[in-house]
Amino acid sequence: MASQETRQPETVAVVETSKDISQQISNEKSVEASLETSKETHQVTIEAADDAASISSSEGKPQPPWQWKLIAVILLTLIRFGGAWGSGIISPMKSTLKKKLKINNTMYSLLDASDSFIKTVLILLTGYVTDRYGGENILLYGNAVYSVGSVLMAGAAQMRNYKFFIVARIVMSLGDCSTQIAQYQVFSAWFAPSNGFASTLGIELMFNKLGAFAGSGTSNVINSNIGFSWVYWIAFIVNVFTNFCCYAFYWFMRRSEGKYSDVRDPATGGRLKKRSRKLNFKKVLAMPWSFWVVMGYGMFTTITIIIFNSNATEFAEQRFKISAVKAGWYTTLARDAGFVLIPLLAFVIDFFGQRIILMAISSFGIFTAMVLVNYASTVTGTAAAFGIYAVATTFSPLSIIDSIRVTLTEQVDFGTAYALKILVNNCLDVIVAIVAGVIQDRDDNSYDNVVILYLALSSASVVMCINMIAFGYFTVDIGMLQWTRKQRIARGDKIVDRDRRTRAEDAPKNRRLSTVLFSCIMVLMVGAWVAYIWGAATGNNYDS
Template structure:
């Protein structure tokens, strides 16, 4: 049996190998006359420290289902907030800029804490973080519901802060869990697709029923109390998942969770905070972050305002507008699991990102220039398709671009940080534009088009760079199929070692630190926008 390749950095030693011949070894051991393989060699393939190495697929599926159910509640709540924009403004007596400040408060808290949360999620594990994160989120949702009942805007801002603290933790934790069970091209994208598809259903149900609940029960605050009920259910599932994880750790060794291509052991938590690994995230990772900075911001800001835009363009009630916007935003839920399966099997991550960026640009362009009812409907249709592609391919591309899985939580936290920073800036800017434009979207959509154009240009640049300008192992490996990635694990390990030593390691570290510095500047700019909203009295 070939010995595994060792890659050593200054702080830790990790075993990464491409030896996947355990099955063949077992057959040899079972063959009569073979004397160079003893019983202990064979048994070590099946157990470690008294725990079984091989984790059954059914347990992995149970893990995915439980985490997906946990995410369902938060998606339901997010769908409610967007659909209730008109009702919130009328019921709370606030304008567009103040409403934008409500959303921006959530984004502000996330931008402040998300990086530290990512580092500590890597340290203590996703399951533990999910427990306390969901408890905070539920407490915050209770206070938000109470603030809508008392019609107290300042109370709502404070409640949003508490809810955001929980949301920060759960966003990173659930995908950290997935990364510790599945490797790129070996189920990671498929599990993302399943969770995100179920999440779209949750968002759709939340958005379509929000105004129905408010109308039938006579007060919009009842919608937020229903969200509390959903969050209590989420907490019960979270406790069940935590107990399930503890049981698995007792009966199965971490050696059973390894990347089939590189041999890297997938970890749930680390022995310490990986500051040095965080400071030298690969440059390929930062190109994906640039794409999500444009694409996800477009989707988030537009999605928040989609119901109100539909009311104006289609001249319908808030209930119908909520249904139309929810349908166009979430009708692609069935595409998301299929996309995950496609990426796991065939790769083509850069191509999917380019298609996603193209769809976003076409959507926003139609909404801007074809501002008729039919033009808006067509724009919503393109948006539904494009927004279904984004999350799965972005998260999977982030994981695939990284050399080490044990800092995935920190890396994903960078993505969330940038998305929230951009959302703070864009939401306050577009809120001010709308307030000065007679509450219409005639000028706001210009911002949407600019952001969507950025996602298209970055996506196109990634495809060209990955196929023509850059070494295939560096950026082009994001295009690799399952078969090709498994066959070239040694190349990935060799490239990993090359980025840890010599001038390439120094260049990559400097590039990563520069990128983190740019993110810090953007974060400070977002905070300035947030406090400007507070100082100018928009939260009175």
């Protein structure tokens, strides 16, 4: 009995000690959870305070009227028209440039690839800066830089100076990428998805294609009738006109600043921000997984279009057995004739959604065209391929850019997101171009084996599209790409919940995925630099 009585207090003491330890551990966990919650609450409080300050500053002010938005959109699209004109006159002038500047294919390739190369170096930083300071301000400076490059190029053409030409091309590229990102960032701050964003994109892309069509279609005509240097002086004159449009837009925005309230997303009620509070270089590591899915599809679709377009004229010469002038007109029509469909597609996206369906039509259409290019080598088969290609490529740019906007949880990150897209496109352009060039050189300048590469790239696009369709059936993150305007407004709570999950419980998974994929992009970028330098040194460029 005495022994049992002795053990009982000991047992009670052990139990009490165990309880104390458990209580202490529980208290420590509570403190940690409380600290974490406090951090999150503090961050949310800061963001809420920032939003509240903006809301209070615009309280009682009306929303911008549609007439105001229309004037601003028209001015913005006219700015891009001039940029597209200037950018579209290099490739059609290849043979003339080589004669006038007394350069070979390798030197021309270095000139042509300098555009993609400089964009791989600076495009991501441009996206960050655009998000921080707003598209309106960057647009002004970007267009000014482009104008400097345009007059330098005209001067280089007048002097027949090759090195001067490369410098001018690089300066123009800096301005071109800045204005393009700035424009789209401005649109994202004015229009929510399914509420005008696609329509404004459609208008801009239509004017962009018109500018490229006008520049490429008239360059050889101007050269034959007026003179070589006048091709670039007229491009500069067109750019002077776009400068007036740019300054008119800037003046218009400054005059209307403070008169209207912030635009809000009708589905979520969220405020569309014109700029972020600070530079945040870590935002690329917090992109939603759905953004990367759209990026994967866009990567293979866009590189197929870029590579095929860059060789379409010479390919048409060989298949159709026609002159370079006729081939140039055929390929220009195949590349840009679909501009008449773009506003209609924009209307469909804004009102009826179906972005995945449109991307599927594009990828399967391009794939069909590449199949015909490979296995129907007759004139009739090639002509059919060009016709299908012309229609199919009309669907992709608009649907991809709009889908990127839909997948983002923070609209103010759109500049960085679009910069990532351009970065990947230009890196792949440099690498795949050199691979294609090596294949063509080994095949005695024939396209018999190069077209297999086109088919492989378009097949990868189809695979990514099938994956996207599957994700659309099972997840809100991708499924909302299909929603109509009415569905998006009715399901606004689901979008809000999805955005909350992406920033909260799903944040670690998104961060890991984004870290891995962004690291792959950095490796791809270094690979593009190495490929560019190697191609320039050895002459193994696609245009050689």
